[in-house]
Amino acid sequence: MAEKRRGNWGEGELYDALCVLMIGVCGWIIGVQFQVFAAFNAFILAHALSDHLMLGFFMGLAMFAVSLRKSLQLRRAMRERDVTAARAEAIARHDALTGLANRRLFLEAIEAHRAEAGPVPAAAVLLVDLDRFKPVNDLYGHAAGNAVLCAVADRLNALLPPRGVAARLGGDEFAMLVSLDGSDALARLAQAVIASISGPVLWNGNELKVGATVGVALVAREDADAEVVLHAADLAMYQGKKDGRGTFRVFKSAMDVELRARAQLEGALRAAIQSGEIEPFYQPVVSLPGRELIGVEVLARWRHPERGLLAPAQFIPIAEETGLIADLSYRLLRQACLDARDWPAHLQIAVNIAPQQFQDAWLCERILAILTETGLPPHRLEVEITETALVQDLEAARTTLTSLQNLGVRIALDDFGTGYSSLYHLRELKFDKLKIDRRYVDTITMSDERAKLVDAIIKLSASLGLVTTAEGIESDASLDWLAGQGCDFGQGYLFGAPMPKGEMDFLLTRSSEPAEPRKVA
Structure with missing residues (x-):
């Protein structure tokens, strides 16, 4: 992207230079056709202005060179600013440890799907929460925990369908946004995620083992916003935890009722x-x-x-x-x-x-x-x-x-x-x-x-x-x-x-x- 932008800036400078040359050529043609230069030369000779004119010409040339240098510096600064802004934007929208999308970018992706959704949901969110992750951190340290998180990110990327988005929402919580291709395909994907994450992670000669519980929610047009979709997936994931972990559950409206009752309790x-x-x-x-x-x-x-x-x-x-x-x-x-x-x-x-x-x-x-x-x-x-x-x-x-x-x-x-x-x-x-x-x-x-x-x-x-x-x-x-x-x-x-x-x-x-x-x- 940066190379493309540099190319665009080079083309812009060439265009500006050609415009200046064309203006100069047009002025010269007009002066020749209307004998302007002959009268101008006679005026200069009659009043002995050739030295002053030469001084003014070189002063103008110097000012032009200074202006051109400042223009080039400004363009370079603008290019660097754009590159830095793009890099900062990428950092702000991606998780620093795993490289996956972060919560902000993931919500934007959900919102885009929700805005384009038709009468039938065409996308789904899978919220993935790791099981038994805390003992890994406690027994082996945070370096081992980070290794597990990175391994989980790689495994999610490997399972991600085309045009899907994988994200780390924070801590040991991940998510996937996928296009909907039938409930059976969605169930197979959820089971594949659980099976993949359950495989051991090799770290410093140790086999680190965690599990996963997955909550699934469909992205529908009637959802108020992306947060509502993510909350529904979270409720489904919580139900999976309650039912014994290492499984997946699809959101149902009764889960929301149950969660409200729990909150009251x-x-x-x-x-x-x-x-x-x-x-x-x-x-x-x-x-x-x-x-x-x-x-x-x-x-x-x-x-x-x-x-x-x-x-x-x-x-x-x-x-x-x-x-x-x-x-x-x-x-x-x-x-x-x-x-x-x-x-x-x-x-x-x-x-x-x-x-x-x-x-x-x-x-x-x-x-x-x-x-x-x-x-x-x-x-x-x-x-x-x-x-x-x-x-x-x-x-x-x-x-x-x-x-x-x-x-x-x-x-x-x-x-x-x-x-x-x-x-x-x-x-x-x-x-x-x-x-x-x-x-x-x-x-x-x-x-x-x-x-x-x-x-x-x-x-x-x-x-x-x-x-x-x-x-x-x-x-x-x-x-x-x-x-x-x-x-x-x-x-x-x-x-x-x-x-x-x-x-x-x-x-x-x-x-x-x-x-x-x-x-x-």
Whole structure:
């Protein structure tokens, strides 16, 4: 483009020079035809003006040369300005790392298609969000993350149909704008994108693996603008994430309704945390086989003013995604510590700490502040973490857990057997307890394979000097089997459902009453 512009400027200068020469020639012809020069020469000779005329001629020639030089400099500056402007425009409309179009250029492309759209949509947007990208950055560093982003850009370009546009919208979010050639072709393209991105990226001898979830939205004339189209694709992508990731979803109007409902729930959740509508419920934990009450697990329940009592599955994921989980967890912990002060001194309370909270360098200090404020001894608190927290940042987890154990707080690995933990994690992090997930416990009396797995976990825990708690015990048969295999503790509906403080107080009062003597006949 710059060479073409330089060529245009050269042609313009030649044209200007020819025009000046033509004007001079025309003046000369007119002067010859009308004898103007003869009279002019006679006038000069009669008045002895030849020296002055020569001086004026050379001064004019010098001025012409100066003007020409300035004109050439101005033209050169204008050319450089145009080249710089073009380069700046290209930078402003493309992603610096991957070279793909950026959000601005992509929206302009969508808008152009939308303006030209007929009654039937002729283009579609595929919004591509990477799965498992954060662990790559955390484990290998940003250089590895950049390598993955560049590899994804290359793979999208390789799959891009003619006249399509690929863009990086920001972070780990990409998009494609393609002409519509039937729904089957669109589905095949979305599946090809997912399959291509799922392939490993080789970096410094490591295989970096990410996945992709794709949201698809058609570009229609009735859409208000390009942002509306992109928002629709984002809703479809979010639905794909919700359905299990690594898949694609096409936008439907019901998704917008669902998202609005979710947004309302987020706002209500924020207010509920502040107002205390979310309260701790307590599920008994007993020793095996005697069933003596040794503690409780703290579980959240939301007393929603319109929807009634909501279980954690209905709001905890939202709290984690919106960053509200830390405030919610600390409030529950504070209230549970206050409640536990009135209970027997041997009872422990177990609380769950979300993986996101392990990114907080002040987690240990915050828990200590709550224990100090409420007066609950640290040895009565047990913190439960899931295996996900270990994968996200092992060193941060090690530092936090060690600090808590130094205070006297016990640490339990929750839902063991369902995540990514290994013998390395068990050896390095020095847990006090393993909790066997309810999905194994439910079927131990019906599945020999599950029974063998649970037996292996119990034996592994004992060999490492850890105690075990089995979750989800609902039958005497399961209880007897677990006790026979050496499981230390149990919890589940067989011993009691999660209950508010009032019911827990009643249960403790009743259990502390002396048994009535039997009547002798």
